[in-house]
Amino acid sequence: MSLYSDNRRRFQAILNEKGIAAVIPTNTVKVRNHDCDFRFRPDSDFWYLTGFAEPDSWLVLLPSKDGGKSILFLRDKDPLQETWQGRRLGIDAAPDSLDVDEARNVDDLWDTLGELLADHTSLMWRTGNDEGRDRRMLEVVADLRRRARGGVQPPVELLDPAPILHELRLFKTEAEVELMRAAAAITTEAHTAAMATAAPGVNECEIDALIDYTFRRRGSTGQAYNNIVAGGANACILHYVENDAPLVDGELLLIDAGAEMDYYASDVTRTFPVNGRFSDAQRAVYEVVLRSQIAAVNAVAPGVPFLHIHEIALNELVDGLIELGVCQGTRASVIQDKSYSRFFMHKTSHWLGLDVHDCGTYTADGKPRKLEAGMVLTVEPGLYFDPSLDGVEPKYVGIGVRIEDDILVTPNGHENLTAAIPKTVDAVEAACAESALATAR
Numbered sequence: 001m002s003l004y005s006d007n008r009r010r011f012q013a014i015l016n017e018k019g020i021a022a023v024i025p026t027n028t029v030k031v032r033n034h035d036c037d038f039r040f041r042p043d044s045d046f047w048y049l050t051g052f053a054e055p056d057s058w059l060v061l062l063p064s065k066d067g068g069k070s071i072l073f074l075r076d077k078d079p080l081q082e083t084w085q086g087r088r089l090g091i092d093a094a095p096d097s098l099d100v101d102e103a104r105n106v107d108d109l110w111d112t113l114g115e116l117l118a119d120h121t122s123l124m125w126r127t128g129n130d131e132g133r134d135r136r137m138l139e140v141v142a143d144l145r146r147r148a149r150g151g152v153q154p155p156v157e158l159l160d161p162a163p164i165l166h167e168l169r170l171f172k173t174e175a176e177v178e179l180m181r182a183a184a185a186i187t188t189e190a191h192t193a194a195m196a197t198a199a200p201g202v203n204e205c206e207i208d209a210l211i212d213y214t215f216r217r218r219g220s221t222g223q224a225y226n227n228i229v230a231g232g233a234n235a236c237i238l239h240y241v242e243n244d245a246p247l248v249d250g251e252l253l254l255i256d257a258g259a260e261m262d263y264y265a266s267d268v269t270r271t272f273p274v275n276g277r278f279s280d281a282q283r284a285v286y287e288v289v290l291r292s293q294i295a296a297v298n299a300v301a302p303g304v305p306f307l308h309i310h311e312i313a314l315n316e317l318v319d320g321l322i323e324l325g326v327c328q329g330t331r332a333s334v335i336q337d338k339s340y341s342r343f344f345m346h347k348t349s350h351w352l353g354l355d356v357h358d359c360g361t362y363t364a365d366g367k368p369r370k371l372e373a374g375m376v377l378t379v380e381p382g383l384y385f386d387p388s389l390d391g392v393e394p395k396y397v398g399i400g401v402r403i404e405d406d407i408l409v410t411p412n413g414h415e416n417l418t419a420a421i422p423k424t425v426d427a428v429e430a431a432c433a434e435s436a437l438a439t440a441r
């Protein structure tokens with residue numbers, strides 16, 4: 001049994017117990033320009049339940065006391081279309097290949113959905129993702145209501161998948177953690193290669209390409225999000241993706257890039273000197289972020305409130321900003337007056353999984369949620385001295401540092417999935433001194 005059918009069985013068991021029918025579609029192919037499409041990426045909920053990466057597929061799960069039924073709607077084999085657009089699994093092969101009870105042609109979806117959903121009074125359907133699909137789904141429901149006089153029971157509640165499905169996705173199984181470890185290993189190789197390759201005059205785009213090359217040649221499904229390869233002050237733009245400026249001697253390079261493995265993400269940031277040696281000012285800022293990041297990572301354990309990780313990181317950053325002379329006052333006063341927020345404007349963590357900013361709530365019953373074994377989160381404090389800010393000592397202007405690791409909560413504490421990527425000043429400088437040739441094997 002694949003990890004995906006295992007996921008589906010656990011989900012189906014809850015649907016059976018609660019008497020809920022679910023309809024989960026994947027993505028469609030999106031036009032990039034004229035008649036060229038973006039590379040397809042399946043919907044994460046759908047992938048989680050099927051492990052099937054073809055577009056225009058729908059999973060219908062019907063509950064029953066004796067195990068329920070899974071029906072996959074997919075495109076059938078079509079030699080002409082397959083010649084132009086790629087191979088298809090096809091209806092006949094789908095049940096064995098994907099371990100579903102039944103496979104049907106997606107062309108028949110809207111004509112048969114009503115019949116399948118009749119007499120299921122609870123329907124799980126995620127509204128708000130696609131207006132056209134919402135409209136058609138509501139037409140199916142309205143049609144079932146019109147048939148009520150004939151004895152059909154229409155759905156009377158429309159449920160969002162999040163409380164059940166996203167709660168399952170939040171807790172990773174051992175098989176999922178293995179994929180995240182594999183993604184982390186590829187990401188480790190990419191960041192290490194980037195450290196060895198960056199040098200004054202090399203362009204950000206070359207490092208961007210090296211990262212992609214490393215991801216794909218090691219079997220990654222690709223980037224988990226757009227690579228950020230930000231030299232100098234570009235690091236102060238949190239979602240910088242132009243990645244097209246030459247790297248400058250004496251500046252830092254911030255790289256936020258993570259590989260996906262079977263669509264499971266990693267999300268890692270490292271910051272290092274373009275010429276291989278931190279200046280005194282760069283080192284001073286880097287050491288503050290590093291101290292903050294290590295303190296926050298060390299705090300990850302079951303029972304710790306999610307927000308506490310941010311508070312620990314923030315305390316350390318604020319202490320550091322005061323030591324650097326950038327903020328004035330005490331830790332409490334700087335946090336109170338938020339003067340730190342010009343230099344640290346984001347939160348420290350988010351869930352990680354099939355989506356880089358993964359599903360799962362951050363509060364429970366109105367209170368900050370506590371960490372539990374099986375959750376994976378990032379820890380990513382940073383300090384950014386954007387040139388547009390007033391009153392910053394010149395030696396810090398243009399410095400942007402973020403350090404980010406992926407942390408699995410374990411029964412007794414945590415496992416840093418990305419611990420192998422150089423992080424201390426000495427380790428980073430040693431990795432920068434490695435020959436690029438040595439890492440390009």
Ligand code: GLY
Pocket residue numbers: 225256267350356380404
């Ligand atoms: N790379 C996106 C993030 O760190 O949240």
Ligand code: MN
Pocket residue numbers: 267350378380404
């Ligand atoms: Mn992140």
Ligand code: MN
Pocket residue numbers: 256257267268269404
């Ligand atoms: Mn990141």
